[in-house]
Amino acid sequence: MKQVDLYGRVRHAVLVDGLNGREAARVLGIDPRTVSKMLAFSVPPGYRRSQPVRRPKLDAFTELSIRSLRQKNWFQRSSGIRRNRYLKDCVMSMVMRAASRL
Missing domain, CATH: 1.10.10 (Arc Repressor Mutant, subunit A)
Structure with a gap:
């Protein structure tokens, strides 16, 4: 620049x-x-994005999955690996249920 x-x-x-x-x-x-x-331009334009920010595909379901995990008190466990694997499984099952309703 x-x-x-x-x-x-x-x-x-x-x-x-x-x-x-x-x-x-x-x-x-x-x-x-x-x-x-x-x-x-009368002043330097600065940084401008050429495209909008890409959001993850499952972004619409993250709030739903976090709410579900909080109801199960899952966030109190200490193992991060187990929690991440479980979170992935929960989100995928919610997505599959939502897709089957369509």
């Missing part, structure tokens, strides 16, 4: 000093497409 001071220098060179985009790119040592992108 380009520094903010370079961003300001590009905008000043083109908008105030009157250089065109190619001249400003040559003087500052950057690509002309970068200059055009810098002129498109």
Whole structure:
């Protein structure tokens, strides 16, 4: 990502000093497409996601499975491996029951 001071220098060179985009790119040592992108925004746009965040497929069932496990007092056990295996089995059985209702 380009520094903010370079961003300001590009905008000043083109908008105030009157250089065109190619001249400003040559003087500052950057690509002309970068200059055009810098002129498109008044401030650096920052990080933008190109796609929305992908959620797990079973995300809709996690609250249901956690509620079910809390009713069975499963979270009081100490073995993490056993708990994870049981959680996976519970979620899969809930998913299969929900799919069979459709």
